[in-house]
Amino acid sequence: MSKKILFILSEYGYWGEELVGPLAACDEQGYQTVFATPTGKRPVPLPPSLDPGYIDPPLGRSVTTPEVAAAAAELDRSGRLDNPVSIADWVPDRPYNSESGFLRRIEAYYRELDEVAEELRSFDAMVIVGGSGPIVDLANNGRVHELILAFKRADKPVVAECYGVACLAFARDWEDRASIIDGKHVTGHCKEYDYKDGTGFVGVEFNMGPPPYPLEYILRDATGPTGRYHGNVGHETSVIVDYPFITARSTPDSFLAGQKLVEVLESGLRRYGW
Known part of the structure; x- marks a missing residue:
């Protein structure tokens, strides 16, 4: 049976190569792919990620080849991304402690999470696609955290790229509040490669300046x-495998991250890059 991969994308802009890279690896293997966004809106690539002439300020060069663009x-023109799964419709929202009947509500919440975990048994891995968009609607999204925790508990691999890696840092069990990457080796967007100005998003006319964190x-x-x-x-690529997590620093690591996901699923790779 073909393996099934869940791709999580922001509704505020993903970087083109950071979807194309791992998706190409999955397509080459014949994997089934399912796309999901926070509220079911169609994901859209960040305009600079489609422009080979765009010069990345921290690196002082183009980071997008004409072929990848x-x-x-x-x-983006195809129909593959037209009807993503709505995470808001799929995963319950944790109730506030102040809500009336909290105990019954939290019991129902955990029952629903158990149902989601059962549905996730059909998936073999998750990919959190990077770009600036995840800063807005993925990094501190409790529903996304619950999906990540479900994959971790099932001992299934999770790929996170660029600013999507923040989702791993913030995904925590409510009992101990410890990060699930405590004790793990990871990579992610480094300070030297952060913008000083110009962090932008799709769908809003807003220049955040530098990333908010x-x-x-x-x-x-x-x-x-x-x-x-x-x-x-200084290294052109940075991908770390510390099972079950596969983390990629930024755009140039996207195809390598996809390759390592395939090696994890097909060859049992558990450690790479450290």
């Missing part, structure tokens, strides 16, 4: 004294 544009610092803290963040500054 064309592939990302073709994917330095992901590197969050990952360094979340991995704790027995784990480690790897920035690999």
Whole structure:
């Protein structure tokens, strides 16, 4: 039976290559792919990710080849992303403690989560696609966290790219509040490669300036004294496999991340890059 991969995308803009890279690896293997967004809106690529002439300010060069730009544009024009699953409709929202009848509500919440976990048994892996959009609607999205926790409990791999890696740092069991990447080796967007200005999103006329938080610092803290963040500054690629997590620093790591996912699923890879 073909393996089934869940792709999570922001509704505020994903980076084209960060979807194209892992998706190409899955397509080559004949995997079934399912796309999901926070509220079921169609995901849209960030315009700079479709422009080979766009010069990334921190790197001082283009980060998108004409071939990848064309592939990302073709994917956007296709119907594959037209009807994503709504995570809001799929995963329950945790009730406030102040709500009337909280005990019954939280019991119902956990029952519904058990049903979601049962549905997720048909999936073999999850991919959280990067870009600036995840800063807005994925990083601190409790429903996304519950999906990640369900995959972790089922011992199934989770790929996270760029600013999507923040989802792993913030996904925590409500009992102990410890990050699920505590003690793990991860990579993610490093401080040297962050914009000083120009962080933008799809669908809103807003220049945030620099990213609202330095992901590197969050990952360094979340991995704790027995784990480690790897920035690999100066290295063209940075992908870390510390099962069940596969993390990718940024755009140039997208195809390698897809390759490593396939190796995890097909060859039992459990460690890479550290």
